[in-house]
Amino acid sequence: MMTASYIDELHESFHTDIVYRSEDIPLECTPRPSEMEETLHGVMKLNGLIIRSLEEIAGRGANAVTYRAGKKFGHEIAKYFQKRDDVEEALHELSDLLRGQYTFEVWKPEDKENFIIEEDGQTFIYLVFHDCIVRQTLRRNGQEQGGPLCQTLFGYVVGAIEEITGRRAKLEIVHTGPNACLKKLILK
Amino acid sequence: MDIRVDTDACVGCGLCVKDCPMDVYELRDGVSVPVKPKNCMGCLSCHEICPAQALEHRGIYPARRHYIDMRVCEMLNRVI
Ligand code: SF4
Ligand code: SF4
Numbered sequence: 001m002m003t004a005s006y007i008d009e010l011h012e013s014f015h016t017d018i019v020y021r022s023e024d025i026p027l028e029c030t031p032r033p034s035e036m037e038e039t040l041h042g043v044m045k046l047n048g049l050i051i052r053s054l055e056e057i058a059g060r061g062a063n064a065v066t067y068r069a070g071k072k073f074g075h076e077i078a079k080y081f082q083k084r085d086d087v088e089e090a091l092h093e094l095s096d097l098l099r100g101q102y103t104f105e106v107w108k109p110e111d112k113e114n115f116i117i118e119e120d121g122q123t124f125i126y127l128v129f130h131d132c133i134v135r136q137t138l139r140r141n142g143q144e145q146g147g148p149l150c151q152t153l154f155g156y157v158v159g160a161i162e163e164i165t166g167r168r169a170k171l172e173i174v175h176t177g178p179n180a181c182l183k184k185l186i187l188k
Numbered sequence: 189m190d191i192r193v194d195t196d197a198c199v200g201c202g203l204c205v206k207d208c209p210m211d212v213y214e215l216r217d218g219v220s221v222p223v224k225p226k227n228c229m230g231c232l233s234c235h236e237i238c239p240a241q242a243l244e245h246r247g248i249y250p251a252r253r254h255y256i257d258m259r260v261c262e263m264l265n266r267v268i
Binding site for chain 1: 209210224226227229230231232233235236238241242243244245246247248249250251252253254255258
């Protein structure tokens with residue numbers, strides 16, 4: 001089981017003294033991307049265009065393609081992880097590995113006692129994704145969140161969890177926002 | 189999370205109440221009140237939707253935002 005102190009530490013790392021006001025206009029990106037700004041925008045633009053074209057040609061099939069691509073990636077990366085049964089520990093390891101690209105934490109609403117929630121015959125864990133390269137790409141291109149590009153992330157997490165724990169899983173969107181997204185990792 | 193609502197700015201439209209996935213807000217006497225701030229996971233959808241820019245979140249983790257076009261932001265800052 002994941003220890004309480006690890007969870008406290010993880011939550012602490014997402015707590016700041018920053019005051020965020022609606023009217024704030026950002027003056028700098030952190031860390032400064034000036035060195036790689038053009039390349040980064042080019043890559044994001046290209047990814048956005050590929051996804052848009054894929055949607056135009058394959059329709060709803062686009063989700064299946066991107067999900068599968070993400071899943072392959074997840075299996076590939078997690079092949080080198082130590083195999084373990086505990087999903088929470090697997091998530092811990094995965095969040096360390098993905099920090100910066102897809103920074104996430106396990107999360108629960110205040111009325112729930114545990115991070116592993118059993119509700120309506122489902123066993124699941126809420127994940128809050130903070131930093132996400134998919135969200136950045138979509139917002140850079142004015143595309144909606146929740147579409148095929150998000151499916152790559154879904155596939156990635158599911159593939160990695162399956163590889164590490166040997167358990168089948170599914171990731172569902174609960175909410176997408178400009179600063180964080182809430183997902184549900186459903187365990188089978 | 190410490191969430192503050194500028195009660196002078198809030199126009200009581202209720203958009204934040206409807207949009208928040210964690211039911212953090214309630215409308216009381218025509219203004220939004222964060223009744224369950226501990227349920228906030230920091231998505232900032234409420235900031236995006238509030239027409240009065242009446243909301244403030246303290247203690248939030250700001251996600252990386254490399255997608256912002258700094259030239260546009262610099263121009264905006266000059267104009268505003
Ligand atoms: S940041 Fe998201 S979860 Fe928090 S109050 Fe706003 S809409 Fe609700
Ligand atoms: S969206 Fe803004 S103006 Fe509307 S009720 Fe909420 S805080 Fe008030």
